[in-house]
Amino acid sequence: MKFKALTAIAALMVAAPALTFADPDDDTLVIEGQEMVTKTDLPAHMEDANMDMIMSGWHFRSDETQALQMDDFDNPGMIFVDQALDNWESVEGSAGKSCASCHEGPESLAGVRATYPKWNEDAGEVRTIAMQVNSCRTENMGAEPYKYDSTQMAAMEALITLQSRGMPVDVAIDGPAAETWEKGQEIYYTRYGQLELSCASCHEENYGNMIRADHLSQGQINGFPTYRLKNAKLNTVHGRFKGCVRDTRAETFSPGSPEFVALELYVASRGNGLSVEGPSVRN
Ligand code: HEC
Ligand code: HEC
Numbered sequence: 089m090k091f092k093a094l095t096a097i098a099a100l101m102v103a104a105p106a107l108t109f110a111d112p113d114d115d116t117l118v119i120e121g122q123e124m125v126t127k128t129d130l131p132a133h134m135e136d137a138n139m140d141m142i143m144s145g146w147h148f149r150s151d152e153t154q155a156l157q158m159d160d161f162d163n164p165g166m167i168f169v170d171q172a173l174d175n176w177e178s179v180e181g182s183a184g185k186s187c188a189s190c191h192e193g194p195e196s197l198a199g200v201r202a203t204y205p206k207w208n209e210d211a212g213e214v215r216t217i218a219m220q221v222n223s224c225r226t227e228n229m230g231a232e233p234y235k236y237d238s239t240q241m242a243a244m245e246a247l248i249t250l251q252s253r254g255m256p257v258d259v260a261i262d263g264p265a266a267e268t269w270e271k272g273q274e275i276y277y278t279r280y281g282q283l284e285l286s287c288a289s290c291h292e293e294n295y296g297n298m299i300r301a302d303h304l305s306q307g308q309i310n311g312f313p314t315y316r317l318k319n320a321k322l323n324t325v326h327g328r329f330k331g332c333v334r335d336t337r338a339e340t341f342s343p344g345s346p347e348f349v350a351l352e353l354y355v356a357s358r359g360n361g362l363s364v365e366g367p368s369v370r371n
Contacts, residue, residue: 112147112296112305117365120160122254124363131360133261137292144362145305148295149370153317156369165246165315165367168239168322172247175240181231190228194247201245201252201364205353207265214268216349217245218324236344237330242313242322249313249366257310257364259356272354275347281338287355290332302371307332309352310359311368318371325352 117124126144130137146154156162176187176194191197200217208215211223218241222233234241261269276287290299291307298304313322326343329351333340341347 112143112303115147115154117144117146117154117158119158119253119365124254124365125256126362126365128361131357134358139292139295139306142308142359142362143295143306144359144365145308145311145370146365146368148303148305153369153371157311157365163315163367163369164320165313165322165369168243168313168315169246169250169367172240172243175244176247181225181229183228183230185229187224190224194251197248198251199255201249201366202255202258203260205259205265205268205349205356207260207263209264214265214349214353216325216352217248218326218344219349221245221248236342237324237327239321242324242327245313245324246322246367249364252364253366254363257356257359257362259353259360261353261357265353268350269353269357271347272350272352275351276354280333281336283336283338285336287332287351306358307355308359308362309355310362311365311370313366314368314370316370322367325355 117126124144124146126146127141130139130142134142146157156164160166173194179186179189200220204220205214205216207213208220213219215223218234218236221241221244222236225231225233234244259265279286279289287307290304295304295306309325309328312325312328314328315321316323324343326348329348330340330343341351
């Protein structure tokens, strides 16, 4: 089993051996004068993982891509934040309300991105930000939900995320969230697809290696939503998970599915201690 995965990984790696490993760089990420924590100690629950530190995906990108994230004028993700601000104030749905009718401005949602996905007592479930936004839309506004990984949803997530920029990711994994977290952990280590690769095969055992033209990171989500130069839009966490699972040539779970919600909680917890960086810029 393990053998087969190694062969699959080897097949995906670029041929020139001298180029196959590149250290993540040691640059410092300062956004608009605020220094981000982009490398830090492993959270306690990761003691057994074969890693020394947790690191933001920012360290694995080229200097040019990195620079785009250091200045809000250069960061194309910020355009979507502006769009979301318009949506924040638009009245929609049968209750005749906007987000602004109930929430005192996006700043009142500071801390949300750092602590979500999070257990919601009334609903009896772990909720992602997207689930909470849609619950407000359907139940509080009488409006249609946004499609889970739509640009509108990604934009609203970016607006909410920005309010937590620089705060340490701090998702709870115990208490009522524990069961969902364990399910996410199991998915993370399960080998899927014809290639029999798990998330860990690439993002824990091979980060730092080059895979095709890409420098493999730890697959952290502290920078989401992410503007990708590749598709010139903001990408959601579940959109990224979907692409990664598909790369193993497996059937993928859908955005918003209980599996991806559990996986998001688990992956978020692997970044506990890194700064919330979104909206980030990646290739
Ligand atoms: C009719 C009032 C109402 C409207 C309109 C509304 N919300 Fe909410 N929202 C609430 C209430 C009530 C809560 C739960 C309060 C709490 O526990 O923080 C909440 C919670 C939230 C939370 C989670 C906050 C936290 O601290 O966990 C987010 C995020 C959120 N709303 C986003 C939005 C967005 C985005 C919109 C517009 C698309 C919106 N809401 C529209 C009433 C509303
Ligand atoms: C075949 C190898 C491979 C597998 C398996 C894989 N990924 Fe990825 N993933 C990549 C590559 C390549 C990238 C783009 C470069 C990077 O950021 O690592 C990426 C990017 C990511 C990112 C974006 C990181 C950032 O900072 O923007 C996340 C999050 C992610 N993967 C999560 C996952 C999860 C969760 C799984 C398991 C469901 C998974 N990946 C499985 C190869 C893989």
